[in-house]
Amino acid sequence: MKITFDNIDIVGHVIAENELYKHYHYSEILIRYDSNFIGFKRMPTIDEFKEAEAYLREFHLKKAQDHVKFEFPPDQKLTDELYQYLQEQHYTVGTNELYSIKPQDFPELSINPDIQVEEVNSSTYKDYLTLQYEQDVQFGESYAEAKKILHHANFQSDRVVQIIAYDKDIPVGAVDVILQDLTAEMDNLFVQDSYQRKGIGSSIQRFVMDLFRDRIVILIADGEDTPREMYRKQNYHYEGFQIEVLKVYN
Incomplete structure (x- = not known):
């Protein structure tokens, strides 16, 4: 079988979804970053990312959550424009690797x-x-x-x-x-x-x-x-x- 990131368990509930992303939320542990985030289905444009960022920030503020987190599609690198924006906004950028x-x-x-x-x-x-x-x-x-x-x-x-x-x-x-x-x-x-x-x-x-x-x-x-x-x-x-x-x- 082909192992992909879809095989990885996510502790959280999908509370919103559109053609661009899934929004995961876990009210049981609001401060768990890995359970409260947006996962993009495809690489967003800079404008699409900013729109998703504003949405998640507003949502988290209502829940007294002090973070925003985003996961990008597997095996895709960030565009130069998006990477530059993330750096300017002081995001921590990390990479996870999948092994089997x-x-x-x-x-x-x-x-x-x-x-x-x-x-x-x-x-x-x-x-x-x-x-x-x-x-x-x-x-x-x-x-x-x-x-x-x-x-x-x-x-x-x-x-x-x-x-x-x-x-x-x-x-x-x-x-x-x-x-x-x-x-x-x-x-x-x-x-x-x-x-x-x-x-x-x-x-x-x-x-x-x-x-x-x-x-x-x-x-x-x-x-x-x-x-x-x-x-x-x-x-x-x-x-x-x-x-x-x-x-x-x-």
């Missing part, structure tokens, strides 16, 4: 008995929440508290598997796996900074590969971050890129 892998293609690992990876259950859920809070709070306490709503919904969902990793019984890393018919999407894979370079991230991935051998495993990587190089070395296949822009108002 068949579980049997993931490299075999040497076993480290200190590292244990397992599905989150009622006994380990508190550890999972504590880990996630420590990750989320860097974006503010309000954001971290709001994310608890999403974590709880995922814990109760049949289509999300929460996974946690321990190093000598200390919780050190986690990932959420979002299930669709043919894919398993790894979302928010992380290992605490002080436990990096011990093979924990690879152990988490190996666990996912073994758990979902009948699916294609997919993930999104920040085009500017070093983990993308790790994924390439681990036999992930590059499927394409998508540009997104964000502006947060003071």
Whole structure:
């Protein structure tokens, strides 16, 4: 099957749509940028972008949201005119990269008995929440508290598997796996900074590969971050890129 950005799960509801874009909104967590944005179906002209920008800004102001975010069509670069405007308006411009892998293609690992990876259950859920809070709070306490709503919904969902990793019984890393018919999407894979370079991230991935051998495993990587190089070395296949822009108002 051909993997595209359409295979990536979006936490949010489409509340408006036209021939140019879809407007996603998630009233449960208004400060989650990835759930409250406009996704363009085709590359807008500069005038079309300004019109969408004004619409989203007005909508967000009514909801006391201090940002606007836009995603552009996959595998398309911004026009020079649009890029210049975004720079002038102090947008942050980023690129996401899409990767996929068949579980049997993931490299075999040497076993480290200190590292244990397992599905989150009622006994380990508190550890999972504590880990996630420590990750989320860097974006503010309000954001971290709001994310608890999403974590709880995922814990109760049949289509999300929460996974946690321990190093000598200390919780050190986690990932959420979002299930669709043919894919398993790894979302928010992380290992605490002080436990990096011990093979924990690879152990988490190996666990996912073994758990979902009948699916294609997919993930999104920040085009500017070093983990993308790790994924390439681990036999992930590059499927394409998508540009997104964000502006947060003071």
